[in-house]
Amino acid sequence: MSDTCATGGKLFKELDQFIEESGSTPDRLIAVLQRAQELFGYLSPEVQEHVAEKLKIPVSQVYGVVTFYNFFSTKPKGKYQIKVCLGTACYVKGGDRVFERFLEELGVEADEPTKDGLFSVHAVRCLGACSMAPVVLVGEQDFYGKVKPDMVSKILKHYSERGA
Amino acid sequence: MALTANTILICAGGACISSGEESVKQALEREISKYALQDVVRIVETGCMGACSLGPLMVIYPEGVFYQKLTPKAAQEIVEEHLLKGRVVEEYLYKGPTGEIVPQVAEKLPFFSRQVRIVTRNVGFIDPKNIEEYIARDGYFALAKVLREMTSEEVIEEVKKSGLRGRGGAGFPTGLKWELTRKGTSQKKFVVCNADEGDPGAFMDRSVLEGDPHTVLEAMIIAGYAIGANQGYIYVRAEYPLAIERLNTAISQAREYGFLGSNIMGTEFSFDIEIRIGAGAFVCGEETALIASIEGKRGQPRVKPPYPAERGVWDCSTLINNVETFANIPPIILKGADWFKSIGTENSPGTKVFALAGKIVNTGLVEVPMGITLKELLYEIGGGSSTGKPIKAVQTGGPSGGCIPAQYFDTPVDYDSLQKLGAIMGSGGMIVMDEDDCMVDVAKFFLEFTVDESCGKCTPCREGTRQMLRILEKITSGEGTEEDLYELKALGETIKDTALCGLGQTAPNPVLSTLEYYRDEYEMHVKEKRCPALKCKDLTRYVIDESKCVGCTACARVCPVNAISGEVRKAHVIDNEKCVRCGSCIEVCRFNAINKVSP
Amino acid sequence: MSKIKSLEDLMKIKEKAVKDLQLRDTNTRGKITVAMGTCGIAAGAKDTLKAIVDALNDFNITDISVVQSGCMGLCEVEPTVEVRLLDCEPIVYGHVTPENARRIVKLHIVENQIVSDLLVRKGEI
Numbered sequence: 001m002s003d004t005c006a007t008g009g010k011l012f013k014e015l016d017q018f019i020e021e022s023g024s025t026p027d028r029l030i031a032v033l034q035r036a037q038e039l040f041g042y043l044s045p046e047v048q049e050h051v052a053e054k055l056k057i058p059v060s061q062v063y064g065v066v067t068f069y070n071f072f073s074t075k076p077k078g079k080y081q082i083k084v085c086l087g088t089a090c091y092v093k094g095g096d097r098v099f100e101r102f103l104e105e106l107g108v109e110a111d112e113p114t115k116d117g118l119f120s121v122h123a124v125r126c127l128g129a130c131s132m133a134p135v136v137l138v139g140e141q142d143f144y145g146k147v148k149p150d151m152v153s154k155i156l157k158h159y160s161e162r163g164a
Numbered sequence: 165m166a167l168t169a170n171t172i173l174i175c176a177g178g179a180c181i182s183s184g185e186e187s188v189k190q191a192l193e194r195e196i197s198k199y200a201l202q203d204v205v206r207i208v209e210t211g212c213m214g215a216c217s218l219g220p221l222m223v224i225y226p227e228g229v230f231y232q233k234l235t236p237k238a239a240q241e242i243v244e245e246h247l248l249k250g251r252v253v254e255e256y257l258y259k260g261p262t263g264e265i266v267p268q269v270a271e272k273l274p275f276f277s278r279q280v281r282i283v284t285r286n287v288g289f290i291d292p293k294n295i296e297e298y299i300a301r302d303g304y305f306a307l308a309k310v311l312r313e314m315t316s317e318e319v320i321e322e323v324k325k326s327g328l329r330g331r332g333g334a335g336f337p338t339g340l341k342w343e344l345t346r347k348g349t350s351q352k353k354f355v356v357c358n359a360d361e362g363d364p365g366a367f368m369d370r371s372v373l374e375g376d377p378h379t380v381l382e383a384m385i386i387a388g389y390a391i392g393a394n395q396g397y398i399y400v401r402a403e404y405p406l407a408i409e410r411l412n413t414a415i416s417q418a419r420e421y422g423f424l425g426s427n428i429m430g431t432e433f434s435f436d437i438e439i440r441i442g443a444g445a446f447v448c449g450e451e452t453a454l455i456a457s458i459e460g461k462r463g464q465p466r467v468k469p470p471y472p473a474e475r476g477v478w479d480c481s482t483l484i485n486n487v488e489t490f491a492n493i494p495p496i497i498l499k500g501a502d503w504f505k506s507i508g509t510e511n512s513p514g515t516k517v518f519a520l521a522g523k524i525v526n527t528g529l530v531e532v533p534m535g536i537t538l539k540e541l542l543y544e545i546g547g548g549s550s551t552g553k554p555i556k557a558v559q560t561g562g563p564s565g566g567c568i569p570a571q572y573f574d575t576p577v578d579y580d581s582l583q584k585l586g587a588i589m590g591s592g593g594m595i596v597m598d599e600d601d602c603m604v605d606v607a608k609f610f611l612e613f614t615v616d617e618s619c620g621k622c623t624p625c626r627e628g629t630r631q632m633l634r635i636l637e638k639i640t641s642g643e644g645t646e647e648d649l650y651e652l653k654a655l656g657e658t659i660k661d662t663a664l665c666g667l668g669q670t671a672p673n674p675v676l677s678t679l680e681y682y683r684d685e686y687e688m689h690v691k692e693k694r695c696p697a698l699k700c701k702d703l704t705r706y707v708i709d710e711s712k713c714v715g716c717t718a719c720a721r722v723c724p725v726n727a728i729s730g731e732v733r734k735a736h737v738i739d740n741e742k743c744v745r746c747g748s749c750i751e752v753c754r755f756n757a758i759n760k761v762s763p
Numbered sequence: 764m765s766k767i768k769s770l771e772d773l774m775k776i777k778e779k780a781v782k783d784l785q786l787r788d789t790n791t792r793g794k795i796t797v798a799m800g801t802c803g804i805a806a807g808a809k810d811t812l813k814a815i816v817d818a819l820n821d822f823n824i825t826d827i828s829v830v831q832s833g834c835m836g837l838c839e840v841e842p843t844v845e846v847r848l849l850d851c852e853p854i855v856y857g858h859v860t861p862e863n864a865r866r867i868v869k870l871h872i873v874e875n876q877i878v879s880d881l882l883v884r885k886g887e888i
Contacts, residue, residue, distance in 0.1 A: 025460075026459075027458070028460060029460035030442075031440075034402070034441060034443065068445060068619075069442075069444050069445050070445060071444035072443060086364075088365040088522070088595045088609070088610075089521035089593075092523065092595060092597055092601055092606075093523075097746070097747060100746065101746075125364050125613065125616075126363070126365065126403070128801055129802045129805045129838075130365050130522075130527070130595075131521055131528050131802050131838030131839060132802055132805045132841070135805060144805070145802075145806050148751075149747075170879060171882060206880055225877070225879045225885070226879045228886075275836075276884055287835070287836070288832055288834055289832065291796075291831060291832055292831075292832065292833050294830075296779070297780060297784060299773065300777055300783070300784050304767075304773060305777075308773055312770060367801075371834045374800045374801065374834065375832060375834055376833060406804070420766075423767070429770075429773075430768035430769055526839050527839045528802075528836045528837045528838035529836040
């Protein structure tokens with residue numbers, strides 16, 4: 001991620017603004033971390049320390065929450081996060097093979113970004129579109145339903161052409 | 165006049181097939197091609213239309229004319245009269261149960277006509293972003309009634325009388341929960357909507373939140389009034405961005421119209437709702453874990469009692485119901501408990517929404533009265549198997565539920581009957597499986613899920629499920645022994661008895677139920693090292709049928725590990741030592757020459 | 764919008780909203796509802812919505828409104844679209860790809876014919 005001082009500082013400012021607007025009580029922790037991850041892409045030790053300070057709680061508590069929930073990541077992710085659903089319906093319809101094909105085509109392990117930082121592949125549990133199984137979600141918006149392994153390269157191409 | 169295109173829906177349900185549907189269909193096709201109507205008339209075979217005793221049945225669209233008791237001769241007449249001349253053939257018209265002619269009765273596919281929609285009454289009909297459309301369909305009238313005419317005791321009494329039980333899984337009586345929370349001793353009280361629909365394969369709550377968010381808000385406000393709370397939280401999972409967006413819109417509209425905020429509808433009562441977004445932890449569907457998560461902590465459950473009704477959010481009395489439970493409340497208030505009790509069964513009144521998925525024709529969301537049999541649900545509404553292979557089992561209740569085998573499909577769907585079979589109603593996901601699904605593999609799939617999602621607080625769940633998974637891995641890779649099956653069962657029962665929360669206690673269900681109903685499959689894996697469904701990779705091999713292979717090299721080119729060799733135009737062979745069983749070769753082979761076998 | 768203070772206020776809104784829903788006293792001849800739940804969107808409902816709006820523009824049709832709703836349940840045939848014309852029974856179509864969307868606009872809206880091969884449901888539930 002682009003953590004140069006200038007952009008980093010700007011992001012911290014945005015985070016502080018969010019905390020100011022929505023409240024800095026300890027129960028806001030999860031919401032604050034969600035916003036932080038949106039801004040920074042992942043939750044580095046610096047970000048966690050910053051949040052702890054702002055909410056006046058121990059860093060250990062922040063770390064405890066970050067590592068408890070699947071949604072939070074302490075490592076950078078790809079620009080395009082490919083979420084392959086491995087809920088039951090997707091599994092019986094062959095979602096596992098779609099998942100493997102993504103890893104194979106990109107030559108990465110699960111949750112690990114590609115060298116160019118463009119993609120990372122994540123297994124998720126049920127996106128709730130079971131009737132379209134198997135389902136793949138790229139980013140937050142782009143749903144693909146009834147995905148077959150041989151559609152994988154086409155999906156990837158669509159995004160690699162858009163580039164970084 | 166141009167010929168309008170017709171579509172003929174012919175019922176291919178079990179009863180119609182046995183009464184000669186196939187010959188009627190052939191007669192139709194013959195007549196249609198005789199008059200060269202192939203391009204303007206389409207024949208579609210559907211699932212059961214429900215009037216089985218009058219079969220074979222068909223409906224001709226666009227008019228929606230329903231014909232009964234068909235024969236090949238009838239088909240011929242109908243093509244000549246109805247399709248060519250546009251005249252309805254009275255003789256075969258559907259007469260209805262009392263014998264009167266019902267000319268246009270088949271407006272609705274069985275998928276729709278068998279449903280009773282209470283929870284999903286507005287889903288798909290109204291614009292969820294427009295509060296006035298909700299009001300047009302009696303929205304917020306239940307709230308008005310409660311605030312104007314009822315005391316909080318009366319509201320609770322009505323809910324108790326309705327017999328409504330929690331739709332989140334366990335089926336606890338809702339009215340009793342409300343009463344216990346009202347009697348809670350804390351000064352402040354809270355209403356929480358559990359929208360953390362984490363069971364894989366369940367999407368009923370998502371659909372309600374996306375399609376009719378106001379019904380949840382209205383019910384929560386009513387609950388607040390009944391138990392004496394002024395603040396509500398909706399805990400919704402982060403995986404549902406659209407539901408969150410629609411809820412946010414709904415909340416701000418409700419505030420604007422004065423249904424949320426202070427002095428609601430000109431009364432003394434004030435109530436507001438805040439959304440809390442989950443962060444991806446299955447265990448947060450458990451109510452004490454959900455409470456911890458709302459407070460911004462790790463979502464770990466704690467021992468009950470004290471129940472949330474006594475000590476919930478910030479140690480205050482808290483009412484937690486799930487989305488579907490809440491969605492039942494406004495109709496119950498408006499139409500009364502007696503109306504509600506007239507639907508469903510005595511011990512499980514009302515309806516249940518199910519998400520049909522997996523290998524079934526009509527995947528989707530259906531709301532049916534409790535007590536309907538699995539057979540009706542899967543075949544008549546769901547349309548049966550989508551793969552052409554018979555349905556082997558249906559999995560209900562997600563990782564807490566079990567697999568119900570086909571021989572029990574006459575079981576009525578209600579809380580108690582399903583529990584007797586070792587499954588649970590759960591939140592309502594139903595995944596249909598056929599003979600290509602290996603039951604040991606399915607059990608392993610759910611155990612992987614549980615191991616991943618175990619919060620780690622109690623030992624039986626944290627360590628026990630891991631050990632069960634290890635045994636299942638051993639069995640699916642061909643290393644299992646008969647001892648392991650015994651071990652698996654003993655371990656499962658121990659976890660059931662000793663885990664801390666509901667999710668831990670039910671985690672062994674997928675294994676225990678498959679062990680009971682599909683023990684032969686487990687034994688084949690263990691004794692014969694064979695997977696009959698050809699699903700377990702270590703127990704299957706890929707072979708090329710020499711007589712079918714033409715040597716096109718497509719498979720060899722696609723194989724990621726170069727396990728396939730052979731000369732062009734000569735039969736190829738697969739080296740099973742190298743093969744990783746990814747299935748790519750089968751996908752590309754156009755000659756069906758590659759087979760999976762299990763020794 | 765002033766806050767609703769009484770049952771009478773609520774009744775007033777309901778009356779107006781029912782009229783809107785039934786297309787009475789409005790300047791529209793009908794409306795097309797696109798089911799935009801997560802399943803619908805996964806099946807391509809966004810493209811369908813766009814195609815409908817484009818097709819209406821191409822035919823210069825201005826008296827048909829296009830709205831969104833949640834999922835109507837039969838996810839198998841998504842994307843689904845409901846066409847509701849004044850004084851006609853509502854018609855639900857399934858498998859509405861962008862091409863099918865254009866066909867529906869041309870046949871159903873312009874030429875007043877039901878596109879029977881896409882028909883899923885006719886009439887109210």
